[in-house]
Amino acid sequence: MYVIVVGGGRVGYYLAKALLDEGHEVLILEKAAAIASIVSDELGSICVRGDGCEATTLASVGTNRADMLIAVTGDDEDNLVACQVAKHMFNVPRTVARIRNPKNENIFKTLGIDVIVNTTNLILESIEEEVPTHTLTHLRDIRDKGLGIVEVKIPPDAPTIGKPIRELSLPEGSVLSLVIRKARKPIVPSGATILEAEDQIIAVTSHESEEALRAALSGQ
């Protein structure tokens, strides 16, 4: 595969390195002369100095035969334009953009970018997984459906402990899929399942109902 990476900062550099190791043809486009020369010194002649948003630069590096363009500069607007130019002028089949402002995810999707990597949310998600004080943890988004898979941990002092699930007022659009208990096999919950302290409940829920789901399960 021929992959063009726009932006030779740390993300672009390590990404290019990984892609090279996988045997792909890689080219980094970097605007700043100093950074471009560092990348060339380290990775060899896979870096061209130039603006990845400019059609002439993209033409000169053979963007029309690229299978993918990945824009990872520090500026969301530059990443958007690089992907749009690649798509509309050079028919690149797949464009990937990194965004810093999470609110831009929707905008980029609307404007036709194929894959959007939201670095801020990625970091937030791993923080949530690491910090056990959060009752509700995002495990994964189900793209384009407005749904997410979440984990809710029943706190040791929750007033819902000892109650069957059917007595909880779960929000509409939330489905409990699995209950994981210490040293026991995971069970698929029914209305009669009785909550225990430290239960980990895996559920599918709409984004809007997340808070209501957490409140219903933890009773807090």
Next chain:
Amino acid sequence: MKVVIMGCGRVGARLASLLEQDGHSVTIIDNDSYSFRRLAPDFKGTALIGNGIDEDVLRSAGIEEADAFIALTQGDNRNVMASQIAKHIFNVPRAVCRIYDPLRRDMYAELGIETISPTTIFAQILREKLESQGD
């Protein structure tokens, strides 16, 4: 007409005054409050500090009720992104955008953004001026 202008440079500030004189309601956004010194002293529209490619800033500038949006910052990419947000997210009837790079201008014109490239226009004006018999 309600107009939102992004970028309070010389062109943005002047356009704001002209539109106001014609009786339009103008909101101008810039991420540097110092830029607002360029506005005419009697400017009665709204001047707002913020990043024009942020949805929330655009919302507080009244983009949802705007009839026109004009992007005039120094960055082609910022302008083009803001105009697309105005057009495709907020459905502003007219979104006009300055793009210095003529090639990018042509592409976004094809994608349905109203674009102006000062580079092309100014070079043309200069050529006409030089090639006319000089009166």
Next chain:
Amino acid sequence: MEFRNILVPVSGTEVDEEAITLACRLAKKDKAKIMAVYVIPIDRTLPLDTELESEVDKAERILDHMENVAAGENCSLETDLLQARDAAPTIVDEAIQRETDLIVIGTTYQRRFGQFSLGDIIPHVLKHAPCRVILYQQYTP
């Protein structure tokens, strides 16, 4: 000072002959091997393994001519034809792989944008070479 493997990058300019001649004279004493290398640059609009027939023909003519020049100095010359995106790092890699102990590289006086210029290749080779380098500048009065 002893040289065993001398590498001479050639590019089809008139200085090539003199660079090869110089390499031959340096090689004689230590019976060093001389390798002339020509790099065909491949534009990024094309895959790296594209065969550009006219470029290959041109390169082969140049390398044949270099063999004749070396023969005139009673030296034998090995030649190598490579293709790459950028000539300079390719020359450096070649020197590393062949354990070259001397690169002889020729240049002519040139100007770029009205200023004296060494071009892009020579500074890169000087900076990254794994061995000694002789930069030979042709003099045209």
